[in-house]
Amino acid sequence: MKGLRLYLPPFAPDTSGAAAVLYPLGGMVVIVDAGGCAGNICGFDEPRWQEEGAKSAVFSAGLRDMDAIMGRDDKLIEKVRLACEEIEPQFIAFIGTPVPAVIGTDYRALTRMAKKATGLPAIAVDSDGTKLYDAGGGKALLALCRAFAKGQTAGHCGxxxxxxxxxxxxxxxxxxxxxxxxxxxxxxxxxxxxxxxxxxxxxxxxxxxxxxxxxxxxxxxxxxxxxxxxxGLPGAFLNDLAAKIASGLAKEDHVLIIHQQVLAGALRRALRQGGHHGPITCATFFEQPAGTSEPGDAVFREEDEFQAFVAGGRFTAIVGDPSLRRALPSFGGRFLALPHFAVSGTTSAS
Incomplete structure (x- = not known):
């Protein structure tokens, strides 16, 4: 059933991915919502709030029913202008949520109004809260490149x-x-x-x-x-990670690695180079760009797809976030921890 989760937690959505990219850049990040999405981002999907204590200016637009229904963007822009007088950001970034997606917010108009009111550069990420973190993070990085890097030239240093x-x-x-x-x-x-x-x-x-x-x-x-x-990923980083994972595997294990595709594929290559002889399959719940996968790799959209793939795969070892183990009560092989914060909201291996 589409969207049904009996065991797995909800993964970080596209709004959180966009906010993660923008967090350290010195801008004012405005979550265009009534307050709930901003709360999820700051409370659950952004570890730097708790771990590092680094400052970042993240605001909720605080939309009310009539603001959303009537499209009162002028009220939002006035809030942004007043906030800019207090924190002096380098730029303004609007991040979309389900509410502006439903009412059809014009982000280009919103950024033009923000630029006029504050004199600062402004970008927008048209995330809608229904996709996953990599989609929103990719849009945010691309928006930053289009706004600030276009027309620049590459460096020639090391x-x-x-x-x-x-x-x-x-x-x-x-x-x-x-x-x-x-x-x-x-x-x-x-x-x-x-x-x-x-x-x-x-x-x-x-x-x-x-x-x-x-x-x-x-x-x-x-x-x-x-x-x-x-x-890809650098060899020294992969060698250390592969050695840690290999210590819990038998050389002939049929392994399933579940993570984001770049890391999963790179870890597979490192395990093979380290002498693993059994088959290794990679799978992900997120994007799987062309050229990063091998035949037999999988993309899961639903929890039951994941369960069916494992049940039919004859895997003897699974490498993935510990929270995934809950969805596989009948799996009898080894499960090795490879934490993925976007999946479980924790970096713990337990």
Missing amino acids: TIGLLGLTPLDFSAGERDRLADALREEGWSAVCCYDRLTDFTQPCCRKNLVVSPLGLPAARFLAEHCGIPYEI
Whole structure:
């Protein structure tokens, strides 16, 4: 049944993916909602609020019934103008939710009004709360590139960019290990696209797409700024992760890896290079871009699809977020933890 969940939690939606991309950039992020979506983002889908204590200006539009019905955008813009006088953001970003999607909010008009009222750049992400985090995060990265990077040229230094690096896919520790692994490979600096100047003054010689949500921006930067890109993860990072996973596997295990497709596929290659002889299948509940999968890989849209795939797959080991284990009460093989915050809202391996 479409949308039925008996075991799995709701995954991070597109609104949360967009907010995760925008969180560290110094802008004013306005969730165009009545308050509920902003509460979910700040309370459940953004670990930096609790873990790092880093500041970010995230507001709810606080839409009321008549505001939504009558389309009173002028009231929202006045709120934005007054808030700008208090916090002095570098830009304004509107993130869509189900309410503006239903009433057909004109985001281009909204950004024009915001620019006129505040004198600041403004972008909008037309997320609607019904898709998953990678769709919204990809739209946010692309909107930033279109607004700030178009017309810029690539850098010629030894800097590599990481596109798609958000805490919904990678913990703070994994982020640090990724940067260390790239420096071991000879890169002098790592750009995480977590400052506005990373878009306005691109300095990367190459971009590395570490999750599917970074792919639309990578394509844009390649076309308009001449920055080439690859999809994957650095070898040193993968070797450490693969060694940890392999320690819980038998060499002949039939393995299913469930995560975002870039990490899952990269981990598969590292396990094979490390000597795993059994078949390895990758699966995801999120985007599976062309060229990142092998025959037999799967994309799940519903909980029962996941259960049926595992039941018919003869897998002896599953690698995935621990919360997925609840949906497989009859699975008798090994289940190895690979936490995915976008799935469970936690980085815990238990």
